[in-house]
Amino acid sequence: MYNVKVFVTLKKSVLDPQGTAVMGSLKSLNYGEVEDVRIGKYMEIQVAKSDRDIHAVLDEMCDKLLTNPVMEDYRYEIEEA
Amino acid sequence: MKFAVIQFPGSNCDLDMLHAIEDALGEEAEYVWHAETSLDGFDAVLLPGGFSYGDYLRTGAIAKFANIMPEVVRFAETGKPVLGVCNGFQILAESGLLPGALIRNNNLHFVCKTVSLRVENAETMFTSEYAGGEEIRIPVAHGEGNYYCDDATLAELRANGQIVFTYASENPNGSIANIAGITNKAGNVLGMMPHPERAVEDVVGGTAGLGVFKSMLKAWKEEQVHA
Numbered sequence: 372m373y374n375v376k377v378f379v380t381l382k383k384s385v386l387d388p389q390g391t392a393v394m395g396s397l398k399s400l401n402y403g404e405v406e407d408v409r410i411g412k413y414m415e416i417q418v419a420k421s422d423r424d425i426h427a428v429l430d431e432m433c434d435k436l437l438t439n440p441v442m443e444d445y446r447y448e449i450e451e452a
Numbered sequence: 453m454k455f456a457v458i459q460f461p462g463s464n465c466d467l468d469m470l471h472a473i474e475d476a477l478g479e480e481a482e483y484v485w486h487a488e489t490s491l492d493g494f495d496a497v498l499l500p501g502g503f504s505y506g507d508y509l510r511t512g513a514i515a516k517f518a519n520i521m522p523e524v525v526r527f528a529e530t531g532k533p534v535l536g537v538c539n540g541f542q543i544l545a546e547s548g549l550l551p552g553a554l555i556r557n558n559n560l561h562f563v564c565k566t567v568s569l570r571v572e573n574a575e576t577m578f579t580s581e582y583a584g585g586e587e588i589r590i591p592v593a594h595g596e597g598n599y600y601c602d603d604a605t606l607a608e609l610r611a612n613g614q615i616v617f618t619y620a621s622e623n624p625n626g627s628i629a630n631i632a633g634i635t636n637k638a639g640n641v642l643g644m645m646p647h648p649e650r651a652v653e654d655v656v657g658g659t660a661g662l663g664v665f666k667s668m669l670k671a672w673k674e675e676q677v678h679a
Binding site for chain 2: 381384385386388389392436437439441442
């Protein structure tokens with residue numbers, strides 16, 4: 372069994388209105404140090420071991436459903452449970 | 453002419469779409485449940501607005517794997533008309549039938565109002581009943597209608613006349629180049645965020661949307677004559 376954490380973010384070239392709104396709020400709370408905020412998605416997926424390579428399975432899942440490659444990037448962390 | 457109105461779990465403009473075809477246009481329309489696998493006998497496909505599969509994950513992301521979608525793709529490949537409105541546009545973009553993606557409105561608000569659109573290309577099978585440059589008033593109702601594509605795709609859309617509708621005055625979602633509706637390269641798949649099916653009778657504030665359906669009917673009739 373693998374415990375997988377998938378992080379999905381908007382591509383750098385895509386304006387992130389949610390992140391921009393949160394940054395504005397942080398600044399108004401006097402966190403002037405904040406330079407940028409980007410909001411993404413975090414998913415936890417449990418995957419059983421199989422004869423398929425776990426990286427290949429995850430890349431396929433991300434490309435097919437979990438992300439839209441037109442506007443999003445992804446990375447993941449795999450832990451053996 | 454017979455129109456298919458695809459119903460996904462969470463579609464909510466399907467009834468408006470059926471009503472627009474049957475009662476305003478006076479043609480045949482039938483619901484097709486997402487689990488179906490055939491579009492035999494239909495002359496056009498309509499993907500209505502709503503929140504297919506609750507818009508979980510991303511708008512349109514889960515709908516693209518519905519049983520009926522490979523058939524919608526095949527239907528589109530034969531050159532027959534496919535129109536996606538609002539969530540239907542999002543599904544067409546997710547499915548790859550149209551380029552680009554729809555993201556969150558840049559002001560983060562769900563916008564529900566009537567806006568002015570400019571008909572940028574009146575030479576398509578969806579817009580021949582309009583004049584080029586004509587401004588029409590059509591309602592929008594969406595939270596994720598901000599059309600995004602990269603620069604190369606935008607240049608291609610412009611070069612091929614695929615930008616069919618733009619927001620004429622106020623852009624309600626921040627879409628790139630004020631885009632409100634685009635076609636595929638072949639011109640037989642149209643996705644638009646505004647709802648033409650909600651503007652087909654004077655009693656609801658205007659008939660400006662009827663031109664989209666009349667144009668589709670006209671193109672179909674011309675095809676029958678030539679066939």
